[in-house]
Amino acid sequence: MATPDPQTQPDFYKDVPLKRFMAWGVDAVLTFLACLVILPFTAFTGLFFFPLLFLVVGFIYRMITIANSSATWGMRLFAIELRTSRGTQLDMGGAFAHTLGYTISWGLAPLQLISMVLMATTERGQGLSDHALGTVMINRRAAHR
Known part of the structure; x- marks a missing residue:
């Protein structure tokens, strides 16, 4: 099975860029909250870094969650x-590669743009x-019909 064709199966890609942006916001907040929970365990030295x-x-959050359910x-x-x-769905190697590419993109502003x-x-x-990896983001409901 290959990735869905956007011409013949547009439901797979409907509103995906907007959903990606909103998901990114949720993931950023969850990562921030996890860091706040971790801070006391670093004797608050984590504030310095x-x-x-x-x-x-x-990185760990993205890689593990993507490896577990491709999301x-x-x-x-x-x-x-x-x-x-x-x-x-992505396996651990694919999740690592995708997360690494995502992280590098955020590290270099032109790549993220x-x-x-x-x-x-x-x-x-x-x-x-x-x-680079040949991956696509699709609507989950369309994929599980």
Whole structure:
């Protein structure tokens, strides 16, 4: 099974860029809250390296949640999920690669800008990491019909 064709199966991609943005916001808040919970366990020294803590916690959160169900909790809330070019859910290796690409994109502003433009303008709504890995974000309800 391959990824759905946006021309013949547009329901798979309907509103996905907006849902991705909203899911990103939820995931950012969850990561921030997790960092606040972790802070006391660092004797509050985590305040001195909070951006690094946020990066590491966010990386682990994204990788594990994507590996478990091909979606972060934010993605699940908005009923979207990642699929490989074969149409299957991502495994741990795919989740790691996708999260690494996402993290690198955020580290280099031009790459993130390119990724956002691609998500908004391509017919499958793929970001830079998606194009590199052949992954797509689709509506979960359409996938499980």
